Amino acid sequence: MKRVQLGILGSGKGSNCRAILESIRNGKLCAEARVVISDILNAPILKIAREFSVPNVYLPPGQFRTRLEPTVETELVRLLRGAKVELVVLAGFMRVLKTPMLEAFPRRIINIHPSLLPKFPGLEAWKQALGAGETVTGCTVHFVDEKVDHGDIIAQREVPILPTDTAESLQARIQVAEHELYPEVIAELCREI
Ligand code: GRF
Numbered sequence: 001m002k003r004v005q006l007g008i009l010g011s012g013k014g015s016n017c018r019a020i021l022e023s024i025r026n027g028k029l030c031a032e033a034r035v036v037i038s039d040i041l042n043a044p045i046l047k048i049a050r051e052f053s054v055p056n057v058y059l060p061p062g063q064f065r066t067r068l069e070p071t072v073e074t075e076l077v078r079l080l081r082g083a084k085v086e087l088v089v090l091a092g093f094m095r096v097l098k099t100p101m102l103e104a105f106p107r108r109i110i111n112i113h114p115s116l117l118p119k120f121p122g123l124e125a126w127k128q129a130l131g132a133g134e135t136v137t138g139c140t141v142h143f144v145d146e147k148v149d150h151g152d153i154i155a156q157r158e159v160p161i162l163p164t165d166t167a168e169s170l171q172a173r174i175q176v177a178e179h180e181l182y183p184e185v186i187a188e189l190c191r192e193i
Helices: 015-025 044-051 070-082 099-104 125-131 167-192
Strands: 004-009 031-038 056-058 087-090 109-113 136-143 153-160
Touching: 004 015, 004 167, 015 031, 015 044, 015 167, 031 044, 031 070, 031 167, 044 056, 070 099, 087 167, 109 167, 125 136, 125 167, 136 167, 153 167
Parallel strands: 004 031, 004 087, 031 056, 087 109
Antiparallel strands: 109 136, 136 153
């Protein structure tokens, strides 16, 4: 079977990136990670890429806080195309993507979010769910569009909220679910590409 070429973008600790790279390594995910790109210098996700011998790039984001400077986003498209990337996987990437990326990779950019969207988009979604008194939350994989944590939902996994949960314990259990769900969903998408 053809290996689908992935580009992984992240800003942080990279635990989802690790889960994806492990799934590729153990043969559960028929894909190749072509490049890992971060907007944060020395982000742990870049170290994880190196651990798995995946090319990795720090992309200075420019002057804005929540998005990439347009010239930088155009450079990102160039990098991903240069690496022959077919599916762009956001794994904790803390910037909103705009036209250059969305037009270059239509329905080929996916994200994972720690809530059952459309509930609780935005930051610290597990805290939002706890604060709202929910008994169930979870994680969502969705196609990326121009809005934050929005776009067609591909798959979700529920995580119960226990009476004893703290923000930390809930976040940790959601991440366990993410590490199972994301590689599975990517594998399914790769079969269709
Ligand atoms: C995940 O919880 C994901 O849902 C959110 O950002 C977090 C990234 O965590 N979009 P990690 O860097 O993969 O550990």
